[in-house]
Amino acid sequence: MTAVTDPSQGGFRIGMLLSDTRYRGATIQTIALIAFLTAGYWLVDNVISNLAALGKDFSFRFMTEPAGYDINQRLIEYTSRSSHATAAVVGILNTLLVAVLGCALATVIGVVAGVLRLSNNWIVAKLMTVYVETVRNIPVLIQILLLAAVFDEFLPHPKQAGTLSLFGLVDTGVVATNRGFYVPGPVFHDGSAWVVGALIVGILLSIGYARHARRVQQDTGEILPVLPVRLGLIVGLPLVVMLVLSAVGAPPITMESPVLKGFNFQGGIYMRNSLVALWLALSIYTGAFIAENVRAGILSVPKGQTEAAYALGLRPRRTMQLVILPQAMRVIIPPLISQYLNLTKNSSLAIAVGYMDATGTLGGITLNQTGKEMETLMLLMAFYLSISLTISMVMNLYNEQVKLVERTSATGFAPSLGHLLNNVTGPWRNLTKGDAQHQPLYGVAGWLNLVVLLYGAIWLALLVYLFLMDTPAQREPYFLWPTSRQIVFLALTASTMSAFLTIVFKHFRAIDFAALTLVLWVAASLLGVDLDGLAADLPDGVVTYGGFAAQVAAIAYLLFGKRPNLTYLNRVKEAG
Amino acid sequence: MKHSLILGAVAAIGLAAGAASANTLEDVKAKGHLQCGVATGVPGFAFTDADGEWQGFDVAVCRAVAAAIFGDPKAVKFTPTTGKTRFTALASGEVDMLARNTTWTFSRDTDLGFDFVGVNYYDGQGFMVRKDLGVTSAKELDGATVCIQTGTTTELNLADFFRTNGMSYEPVPIETNAEARQKYLAGACDVYTTDASGLAATRSTFEDPKAHVILPEIISKEPLGPLVRHGDNEWGDLVRWTLNALIIAEEKGITAANVEEMAKGTNDPEVNRLLGAEGEYGKMIGLGKDWAVNAIKAGGNYGEIFARYIGEETPVGLARGLNAQWTQGGLLYAPPFR
Numbered sequence A: 001m002t003a004v005t006d007p008s009q010g011g012f013r014i015g016m017l018l019s020d021t022r023y024r025g026a027t028i029q030t031i032a033l034i035a036f037l038t039a040g041y042w043l044v045d046n047v048i049s050n051l052a053a054l055g056k057d058f059s060f061r062f063m064t065e066p067a068g069y070d071i072n073q074r075l076i077e078y079t080s081r082s083s084h085a086t087a088a089v090v091g092i093l094n095t096l097l098v099a100v101l102g103c104a105l106a107t108v109i110g111v112v113a114g115v116l117r118l119s120n121n122w123i124v125a126k127l128m129t130v131y132v133e134t135v136r137n138i139p140v141l142i143q144i145l146l147l148a149a150v151f152d153e154f155l156p157h158p159k160q161a162g163t164l165s166l167f168g169l170v171d172t173g174v175v176a177t178n179r180g181f182y183v184p185g186p187v188f189h190d191g192s193a194w195v196v197g198a199l200i201v202g203i204l205l206s207i208g209y210a211r212h213a214r215r216v217q218q219d220t221g222e223i224l225p226v227l228p229v230r231l232g233l234i235v236g237l238p239l240v241v242m243l244v245l246s247a248v249g250a251p252p253i254t255m256e257s258p259v260l261k262g263f264n265f266q267g268g269i270y271m272r273n274s275l276v277a278l279w280l281a282l283s284i285y286t287g288a289f290i291a292e293n294v295r296a297g298i299l300s301v302p303k304g305q306t307e308a309a310y311a312l313g314l315r316p317r318r319t320m321q322l323v324i325l326p327q328a329m330r331v332i333i334p335p336l337i338s339q340y341l342n343l344t345k346n347s348s349l350a351i352a353v354g355y356m357d358a359t360g361t362l363g364g365i366t367l368n369q370t371g372k373e374m375e376t377l378m379l380l381m382a383f384y385l386s387i388s389l390t391i392s393m394v395m396n397l398y399n400e401q402v403k404l405v406e407r408t409s410a411t412g413f414a415p416s417l418g419h420l421l422n423n424v425t426g427p428w429r430n431l432t433k434g435d436a437q438h439q440p441l442y443g444v445a446g447w448l449n450l451v452v453l454l455y456g457a458i459w460l461a462l463l464v465y466l467f468l469m470d471t472p473a474q475r476e477p478y479f480l481w482p483t484s485r486q487i488v489f490l491a492l493t494a495s496t497m498s499a500f501l502t503i504v505f506k507h508f509r510a511i512d513f514a515a516l517t518l519v520l521w522v523a524a525s526l527l528g529v530d531l532d533g534l535a536a537d538l539p540d541g542v543v544t545y546g547g548f549a550a551q552v553a554a555i556a557y558l559l560f561g562k563r564p565n566l567t568y569l570n571r572v573k574e575a576g
Numbered sequence B: 001m002k003h004s005l006i007l008g009a010v011a012a013i014g015l016a017a018g019a020a021s022a023n024t025l026e027d028v029k030a031k032g033h034l035q036c037g038v039a040t041g042v043p044g045f046a047f048t049d050a051d052g053e054w055q056g057f058d059v060a061v062c063r064a065v066a067a068a069i070f071g072d073p074k075a076v077k078f079t080p081t082t083g084k085t086r087f088t089a090l091a092s093g094e095v096d097m098l099a100r101n102t103t104w105t106f107s108r109d110t111d112l113g114f115d116f117v118g119v120n121y122y123d124g125q126g127f128m129v130r131k132d133l134g135v136t137s138a139k140e141l142d143g144a145t146v147c148i149q150t151g152t153t154t155e156l157n158l159a160d161f162f163r164t165n166g167m168s169y170e171p172v173p174i175e176t177n178a179e180a181r182q183k184y185l186a187g188a189c190d191v192y193t194t195d196a197s198g199l200a201a202t203r204s205t206f207e208d209p210k211a212h213v214i215l216p217e218i219i220s221k222e223p224l225g226p227l228v229r230h231g232d233n234e235w236g237d238l239v240r241w242t243l244n245a246l247i248i249a250e251e252k253g254i255t256a257a258n259v260e261e262m263a264k265g266t267n268d269p270e271v272n273r274l275l276g277a278e279g280e281y282g283k284m285i286g287l288g289k290d291w292a293v294n295a296i297k298a299g300g301n302y303g304e305i306f307a308r309y310i311g312e313e314t315p316v317g318l319a320r321g322l323n324a325q326w327t328q329g330g331l332l333y334a335p336p337f338r
C-alpha cells in the first residue's frame, strides 16, 4: 500500500496506470471514452458507407422541395405545393396540439379520479379503482384503435346526422358524424377587437385585483372575495362590451353553426375523429397514471397536518388549498413530468388512426416519398428530443419553485455570471418560499413583466422565422444555409427559450442564459443571419440593434435593479 | 497491445456489418428460397387462399422466379408490405424482390435506388363511389372525403388532380387496402381512390358490388411492375427475363400444359431458345437450361395467370385492355429472345 501511494519511490511506470489507485480511475475512464468514441465512429462510418453503397447522399435539400401531398388538419397555411419543411411543421403543430390538449385533459381526469379514489363513498372509490386498473393495463394503441373504430362504425353518416341535444331539451349545435365532430364556432366581425380588448383589460384588472386582495390579506388578515370578482372581470367585462355593441349595431361576434353542404358539414369548428379518438384515448390512458400520482401525493401528507389546520380554525376547503395541496404537489410534480412526456411520445401512435402528426408527415409520407430515411428520422428524433427536454425543463423549473427549501439547501454553487459579479452588484440573498417578501408576487401574477415579454417575443419571432420557410422570395430556406449559420441560429433559439423559461420561473440561471443569448445574437448577426427579418415590417436595423439594446438593458436590470429584485430572481440585496 | 486488439476487433465487426452483399442470386440459392415482398392483401393480386398459401397475379411473378431458380414454385417466402414499408423492406435486403402493384416512376428508379424490371400491369388511378351519391364524374367530387393509402403515387396524383381542378377535399390517410375497404364501407369516406385494378379488386369483395361505381376518369399512368435493388444487374436481368418469358410464352402459345412437350423442340427457333432446346441461354443468367420451362410450368404464361386471378371470368373481372399482347392491340411487348 505504502509503495503504491508514495509517488517519490521509483517514479512513474506504465503499469501504475492500472495498479495505482490514483490513476486507475482516470485510466478506466479514458479507455471507456475511447471505446465509446470508437463505437460512435464505427456507427457513423457504417451508416455513411452503407448509404454510399445504396447510392444515396446525405442532405437536407429535399426539405425545401414541394411536398406534393395534402394534409387534412393544418393549423397553418399549407397546400400540396408547400415544401416538405412546411409539411413537417404542420405535423409538428398537430403533435403539439394533441399533446397540449391531451396533457390538459389527462390532468383533469387524473386529479378527479385520484381524489375520488380516496373518497369515503365506497362505490365511487371502487369505480375509480376499476377505471385505473383497467385502463392502465391495456396498451394505449388498442384503446386508440378502439375509440376510432367506435366513431367510424357507430356515429351516423353526415347525411343522417343532426345536431345533438341535451336530454332532448337544449340544442347544443354540435354535430357528431362518422368523420368527426362539428362544434359551433365564433365568427369575428367588425368591432370584435373591442371585445378582445375588453377581455385583455379584464384579465389585467383581475391580476391587479388579485395582487391587491393578497396584500390586504397579508396586512389586515381580511379575506376579500377573489374568485367571483376575477370571474366577473374576465367574463363580465367583454360580455358587457359585446351587449352594448350589439344593442348599438350588429353583434361583433356571432356563432356559426355547422350545416350540411354537399358531401360534408361546413362551418363551425371541425374536430376530426382521428384527433378526438387520439386525444381521448391518450388522456384516459395517461389520466389513470396521473390519478395514482395524485393519490400518492395526497396520502403523503400526514393526517396530523389536516388536524393541525383544523385546530387553527381553517375550514376544509382552505385546508386543502393552503396546507394539503402545496405539500402534495411536491410529491405529484416529478412523476407528472414523466406522464406528460409519455403522453407526448405516445402521440406518435397517431398514424394508426390517420392523424397527421410529425411522425405521419415528416416520418411518414415525406420519408416514403423522398426515400430519405436517415435525414427524416434524424429530424424527427431531434424534434421529439427537444419537445421532451423542453417539457422536462419547464416542469423542473416549476418543481424548483414548489419544492421545500431548507436551510442547508445549496443554491447555485456552479459558476454563474450572477455570482461572478457579486463584487460589483453586492451580495444577494436568495428568498425561500416562506419569506413574507416573496408572497405578493408568487404565482401567475408575477410572470407578467417586461423582461418576460421581451424574451417571449424574441423566442416566438425566432420560431416563426425558423419554421415559416415558404418565403423564398424573402430569404433562403433554413436548410440551404451554411452549417455554421444553421447551428448558431438553432443555439440562439434554444438559448432564448431557456432565458424565457428561467425568467418566468424566476430561476437564478436566467442571468446566464440572457448573457448567452446576447452573445449568440451578435454571433448570428455577424454570420449573416438576417435578424431584421424577424419583423420584416420594421425599418432595417431596428430589430438587430434594438434587440441588442433591449437585451443589454434587461441583463443590466437583472444584475443591478435597485429595488428588491423580486420580480425576477427571488432574491433581495442583503442589507449592509 | 490491448488497444490494438480492441480496435482490430471493432474494425473487423465494422467490415462484417458494412459489407452489403451484392450477389443476390448466390444469397437466394444459399438460403434455399426466394424472399418476395407482396401486398398485404389485394383480392386477385396478392391474397392467401383457404390453405394459407399466397396466390394472385403479383404473387405468380414471385413463384415464376422461384421456379426458374429452384425448379420449385413453392421455394418462395412472402413478406406482406404496405405502401409505406415496401421500399424499406427491399432496400434493407429483407426481401429479394418486390412484386406488389408498384408504379414505375423516375425517382423510384433512380433516387430511391431501385430497378424496375418491367411492367406486369398497365394501370391508371381511378375513383370509386357509392352509386346512390349520384356522382357521375370525378369533377363533381368537390368537398368530398377521400380515402387514400399513404406512401403511394396515388396521394400525389390526387393532390394534383384536385388542385388543378380547383376543388377541395378531405384526405383520410390509411395504411392498407383492407383498412380502406372497412372505412369506405362504413361511410367514413365518400370516395376510395387507388389504381383502377385495385378498385375493381376491392369492389369484388363487397357484399353488393353493384351499389358502387368506378368513375370514368383515369387521372394518371400507373405502370405496375416488379422491382429489385439497384446495383445487382445480374439479379435484375434474371427477374426481368422471367417476366419476359411469361409474356413471350403467351405470344408463342406456350402454356403450362404444353410447355414440356414444346421443350422437346419445335419449328420456332425462338421457342427453342427460350425453352432450352437450343443454345445455352439459361447459363447467361446463371440458371439451368430448363429455367423458363419451370417458370412457365409454375402458373402458366402471362395470359393464363391473368385469366386465373383477375380476368373477366373471375370476380375481379378485369378486361385485358392495355394489357393485351401487342399483336392484339395491347402494350405487352417483350424484347426478342435471342
Ligand SMILES: N[C@@H](CCC(=O)N[C@@H](CS)C(=O)NCC(=O)O)C(=O)O
Residues within 6 Å of the ligand: B038, B039, B040, B041, B042, B081, B082, B083, B100, B101, B102, B103, B149, B151, B152, B153, B154, B175, B176, B177, B178, B194, B195, B197, B198, B199, B222, B224
Ligand atoms: N401504384 C401505387 C399504389 C399502389 C397501392 O398501394 N395500391 C394499394 C391498393 S390496390 C395496394 O396495393 N395495397 C396493398 C395493401 O394494402 O397491402 C404506387 O405504387 O404507389
